[in-house]
Amino acid sequence: MADEAKPRTVDQYIEAAPPATRAKLQEMRACLRKAAPDAEETLKWGMPAFSTKRILFTYAAFKRHIGFYPTPAAIQAFAGELSQYATSAGTIRFPLDRPLPVSLIDRIASYRLRDVVENDARWM
Template sequence: MNKSHLQYKSIDEYHQCFDAAIQKKLQELRMAIQKAAPQATESISYGMPAFKLKKPLAYYAVNKNHIGFYPTPNPIIHFAKELASYKTSKGSVQFPLDQPLPLSLITEMVLFRTKEIL
C-alpha cells in the first residue's frame, strides 16, 4: 500500500489515492498537525505529506497495515513512555490502520517539535 514511489503534487492528491476510511484518518492526522502548528507549510517530500517550519516538522505515509508518522527523533525519545504500545524506530512511529489515531498524543508531539525548532 505504500505509494511513496508515486509523484504527488499535493497532500490532497496523496489522500485521494486511498479508500474513504483511510482518507478520514489521514485528514484527522493532517488537521491535528495543522492545529498544533498552524504556521507550518505543507508539501510533498520523499513522496509523502510533509510539514515544515524552517526545518522538517513531521511527515506521514500510509503503509500496508499502518500509518507511519515521522516527527524526527527527539519527539520519539521524549514521548517514549506514551508510545510504548506502538512500534517505533529512531524517528518514526507506526499507528495501526485498525485502531483510532492517538490525536492528542500526535498534537503533543507536534507541539514539542515546534518548540524545538523555534
C-alpha cells in the same frame, strides 16, 4: 508508477489512499495543522510534510498503519507514552485498525515545533 501518476500535492496524496485510510490521513493532517498552523504543507520524499524554517514532521499511509515521522528526539521524549505502538529511531506506526491517538500526536507535534523554534533543532 509513472511520474504523472504520482501525487504532486498533499490533497492528491490523500485522495489516492483507500477510503478508510483516507479518513485517518485527513484526521492526521487536521491534527498536525492545528499543532503547527503557520507551517507550510508540501510533499517531501513523496509524503505529506509540514515545515517552517526546518521540516517539522512527515506522515505517510501504509497497508496497515499510518507512519508518523517527528524526528528521533521527539520520539524519545514521548517513549513512555508510545510503548503501545511500534516505533524505531525516527518512526511511529499508528495501526489503521485503532483510533489515532490525536491528543498524543498533538503533544508530539507541539514538542517538535517548540524544539525547532527554541533550539533550532535539525531534521533527523
